[in-house]
Amino acid sequence: MELTVLYYLIPSLIMFGCGVYGFITRKNLIAILISLELMLNSVDINFVVFNRFLFPGQMEGMFFTLFAIAIAAAETALAIAIIINIFRVVKNVDVENLTKMKY
Amino acid sequence: MDYSQFMIMHHELGLLVVFLLVFLFDTFFSKNLQSKLSVTACVLFGIYTLACFFLPLKSGEAFSGMYATSPIVMSIKNILNVGMFIVLLQSVKWNNSAAQIVRRGEFIELMLLTLFGMFLMVSARHFLVFIIGLETASLPLAALVAFDKKEYESHEAAVKYIFTAVFSSAIYMLGLSFVYAMSGSLYFGDIATRVVGAEGSFLLYVALAFVIAGIGFKISMVPFHLWTADVYQGAPTSVTSYLSVVSKGAGAFAALIILTQVFGSVYSQVWEWMLFILIVLTITVGNLFAIRQNNLKRFLAFSSISQAGYIMLGVVADASVGAAALSYYVLVYIFSNLAAFGVIQAVENATGKVEISDYNGLYKTNPKLSFTMMLAMFSLGGIPPFAGFFSKFFIFSAALEQGSVAMYVLVFIALLNTIVSLYYYLLVVKAMFITPNDNPIERIKSHWSERAGMVVCVAGIILVGLVSVIYTFLNHAADASQMF
Helix, strand or coil: CCCCHHHHHHHHHHHHHHHHHHHHHCCEHHHHHHHHHHHHHHHHHHHHHHHHHHCCCCCHHHHHHHHHHHHHHHHHHHHHHHHHHHHHHHCCCEHHHCCCCCC | CCHHHHHHCHHHHHHHHHHHHHHHHHHHCCHHHHCCHHHHHHHHHHHHHHHHHCCCCCCEEECCCCEEECHHHHHHHHHHHHHHHHHHHHCHHHHCCHHHHHHHHHHHHHHHHHHHHHHHHHHECEHHHHHHHHHHHHHHHHHHHCCCCCCHHHHHHHHHHHHHHHHHHHHHHHHHHHHHHHHCCCEHHHHHHHCHHHCCCHHHHHHHHHHHHHHHHHCCCCCCCHHHHHHHHHCCHHHHHHHHHHHHHHHHHHHHHHHHHHCHHHHHHHHHHHHHHHHHHHHHHHHHHHHCCCEHHHHHHHHHHHHHHHHHHHHHCCCHHHHHHHHHHHHHHHHHHHHHHHHHHHHHHHHCCCECHHHCCHHHHCHHHHHHHHHHHHHHHCCCCCHHHHHHHHHHHHHHCCCCHHHHHHHHHHHHHHHHHHHHHHHHHHHHHCCCCCCCCCCCCCCHHHHHHHHHHHHHHHHHHHCCHHHHHHHHHHHCCCCC
């Protein structure tokens, strides 16, 4: 069996969909952060696969992925720091407590 | 490697120098001198801003075309510098307050870093550089939103901001991956030449929708605006004013560059109607929600949403006159909005009040503050002879330059919305001047820095519209830039 682009793209798009679904439905801030990571990682897979199968002569997609991973790590660190601050104030990390400002 | 190409990045290098000087001051100078840090940063940044005005306007590229500059790009950077300078000036008092003292340096350093990211965004001609600039601009901003460690609202705002920012950049990068699949390159120029044939392709529609959604989050266009009001309300007022003018201006200009330079060839088929719908929604929803707000910061958040719609009219114009009108609009918007935020900050620092009803009868006790606020509201609403009128006029005529029926309809809807916006801007003026109040806010002695910031803003509101050289200059700069 030969592995074509689709074998990589479909899982990556499913990953992205799961990320969006989790971002919308999850109540725990950490779970939301994990969903965001799923989305970012599926984008990385997309770039690598497109580079490998469609444009094998160059490395642009791979380099983009490297930078995207670093950026995702920075985002996670910052988000975790903010979540820790939230935890100190309200003693849990549930989004249903973060409803003071509305409309 | 040819190191001389760094010399083309005047603005970025100058900003880095200011950043390093502030950082060294913050790290190595004695405790007594630390109290001068905010003022020193203001002076350094002011010198840098002034120096940038004397740079020769020219085009050029560096790093094999990944970074490019042109007269209009340099002009928008100067405009953003002015906004940043006023924000720094207005934040001096707050930054010297007791709670802020241990992290005074970080505040200024993070601010300067976000500005650096915005410069990269505006100058990028390669999507990797653009993404790095975008994240450099939005990540420190999330930290800044969370800066009021004692206020619960600040944390709630920060968590909302960081999650929507990451979500939007994930969507944006997914769109980019499709663009990469179509063209095999991340250079703006290469993509532009390779997507020309893909007019009917479904992939192009999806990619552009994602890219526009990602940018729409950054400049808070409806329906991607849900974070805006909460973040503006919860963040420290200095950060709010920064978010509402500098961040928005840079995002709108970056959107202009991407949409015209990369996707300019598929304008009428794909993104003209996308932006059409978004602009109509943005202006209308922003206006309607602004009417029912009582908190002034939330009120200005919704007003800034609708202003984002007006700014995007310059993008949909798809012509060099659109770029000039957009830069001019951002300049005027910086002065008007920062004047309003200057008053809010002065009142908030002295009394902690931010509701519109608190401002009832403000004229009796604080005539100068009320006058500044009134000018800001008139300018935001677009009443002549203040600058806001001229910026709206130029951006409408730029959109009409396109000549299509759709643009006439769009400008007509925007005009109708201007009338709605006058209603709620004048509500604030009415509260200050007409509504009777037995115990209005007591007389406020505002800090010299706040006064200086407001004087600069008022001068801008009155002069930028009347001094026609500014618009002519921007127009020439846009013409000389070969963006289209």
